Each structure stands twice: as C-alpha cells, then as structure tokens.
Amino acid sequence: MPAHLRFGGGLGFSNEKMINILIITHEDFGATLLKTARNIIGEQQFSAAVSIKSNEDPKSVEIRLEKIIKAFNIENGLLILLDLVGGTPSVVCTSLLKKFNNKIEILSGVNLYMVMSAFTHRQKLTLLELKEKVLSDAKASIMDLKGNFFRA
Amino acid sequence: MPAHLRFGGGLGFSNEKMINILIITHEDFGATLLKTARNIIGEQQFSAAVSIKSNEDPKSVEIRLEKIIKAFNIENGLLILLDLVGGTPSVVCTSLLKKFNNKIEILSGVNLYMVMSAFTHRQKLTLLELKEKVLSDAKASIMDLKGNFFRA
Numbered sequence: 021m022p023a024h025l026r027f028g029g030g031l032g033f034s035n036e037k038m039i040n041i042l043i044i045t046h047e048d049f050g051a052t053l054l055k056t057a058r059n060i061i062g063e064q065q066f067s068a069a070v071s072i073k074s075n076e077d078p079k080s081v082e083i084r085l086e087k088i089i090k091a092f093n094i095e096n097g098l099l100i101l102l103d104l105v106g107g108t109p110s111v112v113c114t115s116l117l118k119k120f121n122n123k124i125e126i127l128s129g130v131n132l133y134m135v136m137s138a139f140t141h142r143q144k145l146t147l148l149e150l151k152e153k154v155l156s157d158a159k160a161s162i163m164d165l166k167g168n169f170f171r172a
Numbered sequence: 173m174p175a176h177l178r179f180g181g182g183l184g185f186s187n188e189k190m191i192n193i194l195i196i197t198h199e200d201f202g203a204t205l206l207k208t209a210r211n212i213i214g215e216q217q218f219s220a221a222v223s224i225k226s227n228e229d230p231k232s233v234e235i236r237l238e239k240i241i242k243a244f245n246i247e248n249g250l251l252i253l254l255d256l257v258g259g260t261p262s263v264v265c266t267s268l269l270k271k272f273n274n275k276i277e278i279l280s281g282v283n284l285y286m287v288m289s290a291f292t293h294r295q296k297l298t299l300l301e302l303k304e305k306v307l308s309d310a311k312a313s314i315m316d317l318k319g320n321f322f323r324a
Contacts, residue, residue, distance in 0.1 A: 046284065047208040052201035059199060060226065060259075074212065103284040104313055107212075117318055129314035131283040132198065132255040151316065158314040161256055161281035164307055166269055 097147030249299030285313035
C-alpha cells in the first residue's frame with residue numbers, strides 16, 4: 021500500500037453499521053495521527069488517512085479521494101477530519117461536499133482528541149450527532165494548562 | 173539524531189529574540205506535524221518535536237524534556253503545544269510548569285493551524301500574547317465546513 025494511504029485496520033467490508041472516518045491532511049501526519057489514536061484506543065476498521073502534497077493537482081486529488089470514499093460503505097455516513105481550511109485539501113473537500121452532500125460531514129482542525137472522540141462515539145450516534153460531539157470535544161481539547169490547572 | 177527528537181532547523185544558538193516552540197505528543201505524529209508546518213511556511217529555528225511512548229516512565233520523560241528545554245534559550249520563553257490532556261505527556265507537563273513557571277506556557281489540542289500560528293506570530297508577541305493568539309486561532313481552526321460554507 022502506498023505511503024500516502026494507510027488504512028486503520030482495513031476499510032472493512034462487513035455490513036456492520038459504523039460511521040466511516042477519513043483523515044485528510046497536507047502531507048502525512050494524518051497517517052501517524054491515525055496510528056497513534058489506534059494505539060491508544062484500539063484497532064479501528066472503516067477508517068483511513070490520506071495525505072495530499074501541496075503541489076498536487078486538485079482534480080487528481082479529487083479522483084483519488086472519490087475512489088476511497090466509494091470503497092467505504094458510504095450509506096453508513098462518513099466523517100472527514102481535515103487539517104485546516106486553505107490549500108488543496110479544503111478545495112477538494114468543498115467539491116466532495118457537493119457530491120456526497122447528505123452522506124458526509126467535514127470538520128477542520130483535526131487533532132488527536134478529535135480522532136479519538138470520533139472513534140469512541142461513532143457506533144452510538146447518527147452522522148449529525150457524531151459531528152456535533154466531535155466538534156464539541158475538539159473545542160474542549162484546546163486548553164491553556166496554566167490557566168486551567170495552575171491559576172495563581 | 174534519534175527518531176523521537178527532530179529539530180526544526182536546529183535549536184539555534186544565536187541571541188535572536190524568538191519564542192521557542194516545543195511540540196509534545198504521544199508517539200511521533202508531532203514530528204511530521206512540525207515538518208508539514210515547516211514545509212508550508214518555511215524553515216523554523218528554535219523549535220522541536222518530542223514523542224513520548226505510552227509505556228515510558230514519566231520520570232525519565234521529564235529528564236529528557238528538561239534537557240531539551242535547557243538547550244533552548246529559555247529566557248526568550250517557550251510555548252509547548254501538547255496533543256491532549258491525559259497520559260504521561262500532560263503529567264510531565266504539569267511538572268515542567270512548576271519548574272519553569274514564568275518561562276513556559278502550555279496549550280493542549282495541538283493541530284496544524286496552531287503550529288503555523290505559533291511560528292507566524294512568535295517574533296512580534298510576548299509569550300503571554302502568543303499563547304492567547306494561538307489559543308484563539310486554535311478555536312477558530314475547528315470548523316464545521318458544511319455549517320460554515322454550505323448552509324442550505
């Protein structure tokens with residue numbers, strides 16, 4: 021499997037009802053982020069990380085992502101965790117939103133806690149509920165340690 | 173240089189007044205995060221990424237981190253970007269906060285936008301101002317793309 025595409029425990033092809041998780045980042049920190057989350061909370065099927073090079077053509081990225089999305093059981097829904105708004109990844113994501121509108125949701129600002137939250141809650145929630153949960157957990161994960169724990 | 177410790181452009185030993193940036197994560201996605209941020213916004217001195225294994229002894233991690241912190245010019249201040257609160261990294265960070273109290277600030281929830289924000293603003297701001305700027309940029313980077321750009 022090419023380095024830019026690492027699946028977390030395989031895409032999975034059972035009929036199990038589980039929201040799919042796709043991490044999309046500039047370059048390949050998404051793959052190590054996925055690996056770290058799996059090492060902490062356990063093996064995860066129906067998940068993948070895709071890295072996009074800064075100079076990649078948006079159209080070819082889109083074709084690549086569409087293939088991956090179609091390999092998932094998209095009927096179960098897909099939560100995309102994107103690194104940031106700006107550059108090729110988010111341009112392509114806006115295009116994907118139009119194509120798979122009611123089957124995918126996209127959150128930017130991916131960090132370790134968001135990936136862990138998505139994995140932890142995806143079996144119990146609808147796609148919309150999962151998006152809201154991960155969004156709320158994401159905001160809670162951004163913390164000023166001194167302000168929170170060591171106020172003078 | 174060992175894989176767990178990758179310096180972004182070297183620690184740097186000039187007297188240049190620049191706040192140091194240290195990324196601390198479970199395992200090694202911090203190193204690729206740092207590399208990605210540097211590839212997007214350019215070479216960065218006075219920055220490093222440290223990975224911590226889940227089963228590492230907190231005391232030995234603390235000794236390792238103290239050595240790195242002392243290799244920086246700590247008088248210029250140090251902003252630590254931590255992956256999440258929980259586990260060995262944050263246990264050690266709370267201990268570091270006590271030791272280097274007025275020279276370091278720590279934010280959790282590190283994502284690509286936080287690293288880029290820290291690099292972009294660290295020459296113009298005080299440590300406290302930088303912490304507030306990165307905190308505010310971090311919260312802004314967490315976005316619901318459909319909600320923001322595609323409201324029906």
